[in-house]
Amino acid sequence: MILKSFSITTTISLLLLTIITACTSAEPTETKTASPLQTSTPKPAAEIETNIPEKPLIALSINPETATADEVKKYLERLTARGFSSQNQGIWMQAGDTLLANHQGSIPLPAASLTKVATSLAALETFGPDHQFITLISARGNIENGVLNGDVVIKGGQDPLFVWEEAIAIGNLLNRIGIKQVTGNLIITDKFYMNFEANPVAAGNFFKQALNSNNWPR
Incomplete structure (x- = not known):
């Protein structure tokens, strides 16, 4: 993976020439990751029953066993x-x-x-029990002989749990649909976080690193 240059505009554009050599697990064709919260509807605090002891269990703070x-x-x-x-x-x-x-x-x-x-x-x-954090990944350009002559676009959805595993899964999917190399830009829009890094340039560099197993942390 070679980072040639980057610029910051209304989106983050990281110019890259990358060889994608991730793992080989199969992923679905649609490239969308979601981290759902618990979907059951919690009861209001006033409706939750609690068992109150008949008398408080008080112990003096001196002379322990x-x-x-x-x-x-x-x-x-x-x-x-x-x-x-x-x-x-x-x-x-x-x-x-x-x-x-x-x-x-x-x-x-x-x-x-x-x-x-x-x-x-x-x-x-803030989000409610049915909220899902969705990260959308798309490719722009044509694919020839395993090379995407165009850009990879990430539309962030504030997913706080997007880490190495999610990015590697996307690399697997790109391999599966025949993309081995990207000659264009990595473009990040909206709020994309990776490995708990909110800075889009740093998060984008993490993402690119995940697509090349030769650059994984050892």
Whole structure:
């Protein structure tokens, strides 16, 4: 894959001469990728039933159970030895009303994967449960002896999950319909992201890299 030049106008045009040598899995003739969200309709929060305990399970934050607290302390020491500060860790372990272990358990800290709950709710509120992120791929020009004398056009649809695998699948499809080489431009319109890169030039370069297995990261 040879990047000769690029220019930025109302679309992103990356001039390329590329040999497409992707994998060999079969793909459908229509070149369209979609990443659907969950299609079931969620209930409003007010309609969701929850089982509330008869009384809150409250434990004092002092004098935890010794054996469990000692194991947690050893775990934190191992993390510290690997370069992870114990000040960035929060642990609260409780069984019934008995405190088992506590390390900064009452200090608010980033909640790791639990933050995905807020992201999912924001996506559902913004796009709705039936939304699909669709990326359209088309070719302009004629094909002669495996060479597309024209352009490959990507119409982005804000798909946040368009990564290496999707681009490689498109390379497979181009091979399947007889396109081994492209002499024109890679043209990107609308919002196309790849590998979580929103910059269209960087995303386009990722896409071109995916079409040539010789340029894949090792």
